[in-house]
Amino acid sequence: MEKNIAVIKGDGIGPEVVSETMKVLDAVGQKYNHQFHYTQILMGGCSIDAYGEPLTDEALAIAKSSDAVLLGSIGGNTSTSPWYKLSPNKRPEAGLLKIRKELGLFANLRPAYLYPELADACPLKEATSAKGFDMIIVRELTGGLYFGERSTKEVNGELVAHDNLIYSESEIRRIAIKAFEIARVRRKKITSVDKANVLDSSRLWRKVVNEVAKDYPDVEVEHMLVDNSAMQLVANPSQFDVVLTENMFGDILSDEASMITGSIGMLSSASLREDKFGLYEPSGGSAPDIAGKNVANPIATILSGAMMLRYSFDLNKEADAIEQAVRDVLKEGYRTVDIYKDGDKKVSTSEMGDLIASRV
Amino acid sequence: MEKNIAVIKGDGIGPEVVSETMKVLDAVGQKYNHQFHYTQILMGGCSIDAYGEPLTDEALAIAKSSDAVLLGSIGGNTSTSPWYKLSPNKRPEAGLLKIRKELGLFANLRPAYLYPELADACPLKEATSAKGFDMIIVRELTGGLYFGERSTKEVNGELVAHDNLIYSESEIRRIAIKAFEIARVRRKKITSVDKANVLDSSRLWRKVVNEVAKDYPDVEVEHMLVDNSAMQLVANPSQFDVVLTENMFGDILSDEASMITGSIGMLSSASLREDKFGLYEPSGGSAPDIAGKNVANPIATILSGAMMLRYSFDLNKEADAIEQAVRDVLKEGYRTVDIYKDGDKKVSTSEMGDLIASRV
Ligand SMILES: CC(C)[C@H](C(=O)O)[C@@H](O)C(=O)O
Numbered sequence: 126m127e128k129n130i131a132v133i134k135g136d137g138i139g140p141e142v143v144s145e146t147m148k149v150l151d152a153v154g155q156k157y158n159h160q161f162h163y164t165q166i167l168m169g170g171c172s173i174d175a176y177g178e179p180l181t182d183e184a185l186a187i188a189k190s191s192d193a194v195l196l197g198s199i200g201g202n203t204s205t206s207p208w209y210k211l212s213p214n215k216r217p218e219a220g221l222l223k224i225r226k227e228l229g230l231f232a233n234l235r236p237a238y239l240y241p242e243l244a245d246a247c248p249l250k251e252a253t254s255a256k257g258f259d260m261i262i263v264r265e266l267t268g269g270l271y272f273g274e275r276s277t278k279e280v281n282g283e284l285v286a287h288d289n290l291i292y293s294e295s296e297i298r299r300i301a302i303k304a305f306e307i308a309r310v311r312r313k314k315i316t317s318v319d320k321a322n323v324l325d326s327s328r329l330w331r332k333v334v335n336e337v338a339k340d341y342p343d344v345e346v347e348h349m350l351v352d353n354s355a356m357q358l359v360a361n362p363s364q365f366d367v368v369l370t371e372n373m374f375g376d377i378l379s380d381e382a383s384m385i386t387g388s389i390g391m392l393s394s395a396s397l398r399e400d401k402f403g404l405y406e407p408s409g410g411s412a413p414d415i416a417g418k419n420v421a422n423p424i425a426t427i428l429s430g431a432m433m434l435r436y437s438f439d440l441n442k443e444a445d446a447i448e449q450a451v452r453d454v455l456k457e458g459y460r461t462v463d464i465y466k467d468g469d470k471k472v473s474t475s476e477m478g479d480l481i482a483s484r485v
Numbered sequence: 486m487e488k489n490i491a492v493i494k495g496d497g498i499g500p501e502v503v504s505e506t507m508k509v510l511d512a513v514g515q516k517y518n519h520q521f522h523y524t525q526i527l528m529g530g531c532s533i534d535a536y537g538e539p540l541t542d543e544a545l546a547i548a549k550s551s552d553a554v555l556l557g558s559i560g561g562n563t564s565t566s567p568w569y570k571l572s573p574n575k576r577p578e579a580g581l582l583k584i585r586k587e588l589g590l591f592a593n594l595r596p597a598y599l600y601p602e603l604a605d606a607c608p609l610k611e612a613t614s615a616k617g618f619d620m621i622i623v624r625e626l627t628g629g630l631y632f633g634e635r636s637t638k639e640v641n642g643e644l645v646a647h648d649n650l651i652y653s654e655s656e657i658r659r660i661a662i663k664a665f666e667i668a669r670v671r672r673k674k675i676t677s678v679d680k681a682n683v684l685d686s687s688r689l690w691r692k693v694v695n696e697v698a699k700d701y702p703d704v705e706v707e708h709m710l711v712d713n714s715a716m717q718l719v720a721n722p723s724q725f726d727v728v729l730t731e732n733m734f735g736d737i738l739s740d741e742a743s744m745i746t747g748s749i750g751m752l753s754s755a756s757l758r759e760d761k762f763g764l765y766e767p768s769g770g771s772a773p774d775i776a777g778k779n780v781a782n783p784i785a786t787i788l789s790g791a792m793m794l795r796y797s798f799d800l801n802k803e804a805d806a807i808e809q810a811v812r813d814v815l816k817e818g819y820r821t822v823d824i825y826k827d828g829d830k831k832v833s834t835s836e837m838g839d840l841i842a843s844r845v
């Protein structure tokens with residue numbers, strides 16, 4: 126199989142972790158006889174430095190014509206980097222929002238899984254981490270407060286700012302269908318998160334989710350308020366299988382869920398549209414403080430590469446091989462510094478990439 | 486001193502926990518020679534049952550003319566209670582939103598404190614709970630998505646729902662000032678939470694907070710994105726002193742913060758306006774499943790009563806007496822079932838009230 130992958134190394138630790146992922150993908154290509162062609166494009170701070178904007182139309186066109194996008198991370202230190210002196214629509218994050226919207230990536234999947242080997246790193250007490258948990262947050266990614274109309278205007282002598290939280294039935298329906306399809310091949314439970322006791326958009330959300338649920342009688346559905354969900358993630362994470370929610374709530378809850386695993390450097394994510402196309406990136410940020418030091422954990426990005434093989438290219442066996450290689454390397458005791466503890470074998474970013482590539 | 490208190494027992498465990506609080510307030514009144522006059526009004530489900538609406542204008546008028554409001558809890562089981570078959574503006578929660586707005590209670594203070602005696606109940610691992618934490622969430626309560634214009638309309642053959650997130654400079658300024666005043670008498674640190682990399686309202690929020698900060702050079706200010714805040718609460722709660730945020734983020738983060746204490750039945754809250762007037766209520770919900778069984782923990786409500794004495798009536802010594810009585814009773818090993826573990830002395834709601842009243 127031949128595939129064209131648009132590669133966005135991005136800022137911070139992005140270049141390092143993406144390079145290791147390409148190494149692992151090439152190992153897969155060699156073993157299973159596929160050719161992955163990479164076209165690198167700029168996005169985020171590096172694009173601002175080169176072109177004065179976080180995502181050029183040329184780069185966007187390359188991403189659009191590819192079979193999938195692999196992303197490292199974008200952005201810098203918001204208090205010290207000159208990128209954050211620019212107007213909001215010129216900052217690194219604007220590139221990310223633009224590519225999500227322009228590529229129609231409405232479904233963001235963020236697995237939060239407690240690796241048994243890394244249960245020590247879990248910030249929750251042992252009684253909870255011993256039970257383990259394995260959930261996937263399905264976050265709507267191209268609607269809501271992120272893409273509604275916004276403005277800041279003077280009204281009666283003072284500034285008034287507003288952001289519009291807006292959802293249509295069809296936007297809710299397509300992400301709900303995605304969540305139900307995923308639940309069907311997992312533990313068949315959906316927790317749909319909203320604030321239906323206050324918001325009209327949440328009441329519409331709940332109505333549409335209930336309608337879609339009728340087509341999936343085998344999947345159990347519960348509705349949970351967002352404030353309660355933030356509590357339940359800490360109190361009892363093993364209750365969750367698929368968590369379905371809108372854009373802003375998903376931003377908050379997926380980060381909370383990734384933190385309770387204690388190993389955010391291990392968590393991949395996929396942003397998909399209705400067909401097979403997708404953008405794949407680690408859940409963590411650009412970590413500018415450790416960039417260029419060959420210490421970042423590349424596993425989240427490597428696993429995002431595995432998700433790309435599975436969801437965009439239907440290469441399940443190949444994705445399995447990467448995931449198995451990661452498990453093997455962990456079992457053998459190799460750890461980057463973020464997940465290292467006494468007695469483990471400490472390795473660098475590139476050593477971790479080599480190890481995983483060699484186990485594929 | 487003579488004070489008129491409007492009392493809303495409300496639904497679920499509300500009546501039980503409020504009765505114990507009145508018992509404790511009366512003990513304070515007797516000891517320190519004050520008279521508290523209570524006028525009971527209905528709000529929530531019990532008001533729906535009696536009058537067909539969650540808060541009548543008569544009840545609201547009584548609350549308005551009182552010196553402070555003491556609230557138990559409102560609402561029932563959202564899946565089984567008939568109250569939730571009513572239109573949104575007739576449900577129990579609508580009463581709560583109406584009283585907040587009509588009384589101008591823009592500042593919601595929710596302390597989240599790890600009681601050393603109850604550190605076992607903390608859901609975080611021991612390395613974290615051993616450090617302890619003591620923060621107060623200052624949540625804007627009468628603006629944002631909760632009170633912006635909202636609608637659900639048919640557009641091009643499908644329903645579209647929207648909620649408007651709107652803030653003016655003056656709304657942000659008054660809550661920021663409240664937070665800085667509180668920080669000044671605490672550990673002098675404010676974490677202002679927003680989503681300034683996406684929302685106009687958050688960028689205005691950050692701008693106004695920075696302006697107010699100039700008047701408080703003794704208070705350290707940091708800005709944190711809401712997604713990162715949801716992570717930091719779990720990873721490292723002891724970093725927080727005063728957390729300042731808008732209405733919806735505050736709803737989510739204050740519940741997350743209360744859960745990481747592990748003892749939500751111990752957490753009080755106050756909703757204030759610019760003058761001394763306020764509404765005081767426990768942080769937890771109405772817990773319909775345990776209502777009427779004399780097992781609920783009344784301490785959160787009793788401590789809310791202490792906050793009322795302190796913030797609305799300037800009775801600091803009397804508030805201290807209640808807080809000390811609670812500490813004493815805990816030290817003596819008395820526990821309601823929610824915080825009970827082997828070896829403790831298990832007591833009922835009313836026994837806990839009696840114990841605290843007798844120690845005042
Ligand atoms: C960088 C930011 C705009 C983005 C978001 O809020 O979606 C990030 O937090 C994420 O979750 O991918």
Ligand SMILES: CC(C)[C@H](C(=O)O)[C@@H](O)C(=O)O
Nearest residue numbers: 322323352560578581582736
């Ligand atoms: C009941 C609900 C409307 C309310 C809110 O969201 O403000 C509650 O969750 C709270 O935090 O007091």
